[in-house]
Amino acid sequence: MAARRNVAGSKRERLTQAAVDLAHRQGFRKTTLAEIASESGVPLGNVYYYFKTRDDVGEAILSCREDQAAQQQLQFDQLPEPRARLAAFIDSTVANAAMVSQYGCPMGSLSAEMMKEGGHLAELSRSLFATPLAWMEAQFRAMGCKDDAGDLALQLLASLQGAMLLTHSFHEPSILQREGARLIGWLEAI
Template sequence: MTKRDSGKRERLVAAAVNLAYRNGFTSTSLADIAKESGVPLGNVYYYFKTRDDIAAAIIDHHRQAFDEFRARMVEVPSAKARLVSFINMTVANAGEVARHGSPSGSLCAELLKSETTGRDAVRPLLADPMGWMAEQFAEMGHGDDAGALALQLQASLQGASLLAQNAGDPDVLTREGARLKMWVNGL
């Protein structure tokens, strides 16, 4: 793939990620992706043969974003600070979350209802961060409870994201984020 081809594919993926987040994956057409990316519709089929290919690219984008976050966290000196950084990352997007929901959570909820599109591939979008959280809780000395604590943190963030979206109020997520940071710091 040439550099020019790579740029088109990146624009298509970015457009697909943004449209699927704003409008939902099932409501996003190939024509929408082409228009948003500035890539001719006929070229979309060169990069993505099926809607499943587009779903896979969106899922891969989200997984790469978490992998990049996890790589940055290696520099953070304590597990507690890493968990707080994860909460801060989520809360930093409270305005968007109040409008469109959790990027990963909304995609998971939508694709898990699908019979074919990305159903199994989407599961790690919430499971991988939870596994990472469990590692942090274990490092903090909560080995026996690490999985349960990770579940509590992920459930609280995803639940607050859904409630913020439902209320159209970013403050819902901001307040829950503050409470979760106090909770983590108190462990």
């Protein structure tokens, strides 16, 4: 039951969620612990009960985004056809075009930033795209593309990530929409 959740868990969740949102909107580096605390309705000093250091917050952000991606894949896996699963992935990406044009891809921009953060966070962020890429490859293999499933997955993920980067840079949702439509056509021709 929801009522069974203790207060500590709820507060940690709120802090994490605020950190994830703020990191997406203005970047992790730019986001202060005071902002995260304020957005969560938690006093600044109390943050350190849940996170020993600022880097710990970064870890929580990364693992939250990984969980989100994994959960999304479980959704798509309920579709019977692998091609339909990939199409659903593309569609759901395009559906966020407005958000992407404002703040960039939640995973792509996080990866780029954490890689420059260096140290522990850079290492952790290197696994951000591993699961999604493997999932895509599995779908292509299930479609019968035995030999080039890896290449196709790379091509699809790179196209989407690049389109999202340009969508953000130009602040134009239509860029992602155009590339998404093209990729849907490309997928059906395979």
